[in-house]
Amino acid sequence: MSDKTKTPGLxxxxxxxxxxxxxxxxxxxxVTGFPYVSGARAQEAKTLRYLGTAVNQSREIADKVKEDLxxxxxxxxxxxxxxxxxxxxxxxxxxxxxxxxxxxKKFVPTGNLMGMDAKxxxxxxxxxxxxxxxxxxGRTIGGQGTAPWKVLYLSGNKSKEFSATPxxxxxxxxxxxxxxxxxxxxxxxxxxxxxxxxxxxPEFKGRASILNIPSIGIMDAAMAIEASGKYTYPxxxxxxxxxxxxxxxxxxxxxxxxxxxALWTDFNESVNLxxxxxxxxxxxxxxxxTAVRAKGIDCVFQPLKEGYRAWASGFALPATLEGPKLxxxxxxxxxxxxxxxxAFLNRQGYYAAVLPTAQQFxxxxxxxxxxxxxxxxxxxxxxxxxxxxxxxxxxxxxxxxERMGAVACWNAVMDEDAYMIRKWNEFVAA
Numbered sequence: 001m002s003d004k005t006k007t008p009g010l011x012x013x014x015x016x017x018x019x020x021x022x023x024x025x026x027x028x029x030x031v032t033g034f035p036y037v038s039g040a041r042a043q044e045a046k047t048l049r050y051l052g053t054a055v056n057q058s059r060e061i062a063d064k065v066k067e068d069l070x071x072x073x074x075x076x077x078x079x080x081x082x083x084x085x086x087x088x089x090x091x092x093x094x095x096x097x098x099x100x101x102x103x104x105k106k107f108v109p110t111g112n113l114m115g116m117d118a119k120x121x122x123x124x125x126x127x128x129x130x131x132x133x134x135x136x137x138g139r140t141i142g143g144q145g146t147a148p149w150k151v152l153y154l155s156g157n158k159s160k161e162f163s164a165t166p167x168x169x170x171x172x173x174x175x176x177x178x179x180x181x182x183x184x185x186x187x188x189x190x191x192x193x194x195x196x197x198x199x200x201x202p203e204f205k206g207r208a209s210i211l212n213i214p215s216i217g218i219m220d221a222a223m224a225i226e227a228s229g230k231y232t233y234p235x236x237x238x239x240x241x242x243x244x245x246x247x248x249x250x251x252x253x254x255x256x257x258x259x260x261x262a263l264w265t266d267f268n269e270s271v272n273l274x275x276x277x278x279x280x281x282x283x284x285x286x287x288x289x290t291a292v293r294a295k296g297i298d299c300v301f302q303p304l305k306e307g308y309r310a311w312a313s314g315f316a317l318p319a320t321l322e323g324p325k326l327x328x329x330x331x332x333x334x335x336x337x338x339x340x341x342x343a344f345l346n347r348q349g350y351y352a353a354v355l356p357t358a359q360q361f362x363x364x365x366x367x368x369x370x371x372x373x374x375x376x377x378x379x380x381x382x383x384x385x386x387x388x389x390x391x392x393x394x395x396x397x398x399x400x401x402e403r404m405g406a407v408a409c410w411n412a413v414m415d416e417d418a419y420m421i422r423k424w425n426e427f428v429a430a
Contacts, residue, residue, distance in 0.1 A: 215412065251427045
C-alpha cells in the first residue's frame with residue numbers, strides 16, 4: 001500500500017490491537033467510542049453467520065477458529081447463485097460472506113457491502129501478486145473475464161464503484177483461488193487428453209458433463225469451442241450477443257446429440273458422476289477430484305494446452321456490520337490469513353491467499369508436492385487423513401507457478417449477463 005492510503009497517526013498495528021481488544025469485550029471506549037461488552041452481547045459478538053457455498057465451508061476450520069479465538073462460526077451453505085441473491089436482497093442475514101470475485105459487478109453497485117480496510121488486515125501486503133498485480137513469478141497472466149486485480153479496490157468504505165488504482169478499501173479479502181480445468185477418468189478413457197475441445201468430442205457422447213452455473217459453464221463451453229477452432233473470442237468473459245448465441249447454439253446441438261450425461265450444479269453431484277463412471281470427462285473443481293481420489297478411484301485434474309479457467313473467492317462484510325461484531329469479523333479474517341486455514345485449503349488442492357503463512361503449517365514434503373510440483377516423498381493425505389496421492393506422484397499441472405502462470409481467463413459477469421442467463425436457460429431446457 002502506498003503512504004497516501006494511510007491514516008495519519010494510526011498505523012495498522014494500532015488498528016489490529018484495538019480490534020482484538022474489542023472482540024474480547026475490553027473497555028476501550030476512549031479509543032473507539034463503543035461501550036464495554038459483556039454477557040450475552042459479548043457472546044453474540046463472537047458468533048459470525050458465514051454465508052457461502054458448502055465447498056468453501058469446513059467443520060475443521062470452524063472448530064479450529066473456535067479453539068484459537070473463541071469465535072463461533074455458523075455456516076449458511078447455499079448455491080453460488082444464491083450467495084449473490086442473498087447479498088442483493090437480504091444483506092442482514094449474514095455477518096461475513098465468502099463469495100467469488102466474478103460476482104462483484106452484480107452486488108457492489110447495491111452498496112450492501114462495505115469496503116474492507118486494508119490497514120486492518122495484518123497480512124495484506126503479503127497477499128499473492130495474482131490478486132494485486134495479475135502476475136505470477138513476475139510474469140503477467142491471462143486477464144480475460146473478471147480478473148481479481150480489476151475489481152480488488154473500491155473508491156471508499158461505502159463505495160458503490162471500483163477504483164482503477166490501489167486504495168485503502170478492498171472489495172474482497174481473498175480466501176481461495178484455483179486454476180480450473182477438466183476432470184477426467186484416465187482408467188476409462190485410456191488415451192491422452194490434451195485439449196478443452198475434448199469436452200465436445202462425440203467420442204464421449206453420453207459420458208461428458210458441464211456444470212450448470214451459467215456464468216461459469218459458458219466459460220467452459222467457450223474454452224472448448226475456441227479450442228476446437230470454431231471461433232476465437234476477443235474476451236470469453238464478456239461476449240457480445242452474437243457470441244452468446246453461437247456458444248449456446250453449439251451447446252444445444254451437442255446436448256440434443258446426447259453429448260451430456262448431466263448438467264451438474266452441486267459439488268457432490270460432480271463427485272458422484274465421476275466416481276460412478278457415468279462421466280469420464282467433465283467440468284470439475286479441484287476438491288471434487290480430491291474427493292474422487294479419496295475413494296481410491298483414478299481421477300485427474302487434467303492440464304490442457306489452452307490453459308486454465310481461473311476463479312477466486314474472498315471475504316466481504318455487510319455494510320451495516322458495526323461495533324464488536326465488526327471487530328470479530330476482522331479478527332476472523334486475520335486468523336484465516338495467518339496460516340492454519342491456508343494450509344488446510346492447500347491440502348484440498350486450492351491455493352491460499354497468503355502463501356508464506358500457509359507454508360509454516362505444512363510439512364516440507366507437502367509443500368514440495370502441492371506448491372513446487374515435486375514428486376511426493378511420502379503419501380499425500382487429504383485434510384481428513386485419506387491418501388489422495390501415493391509416494392512418487394506429481395500434482396496434476398505441476399507447480400503453483402506453472403498452473404497459475406497458465407491461466408487463460410477468469411470467471412466473469414458479462415455486460416450482457418441477463419441475456420446470457422436467458423440463453424443458458426434455453427440450453428438447459430432444450
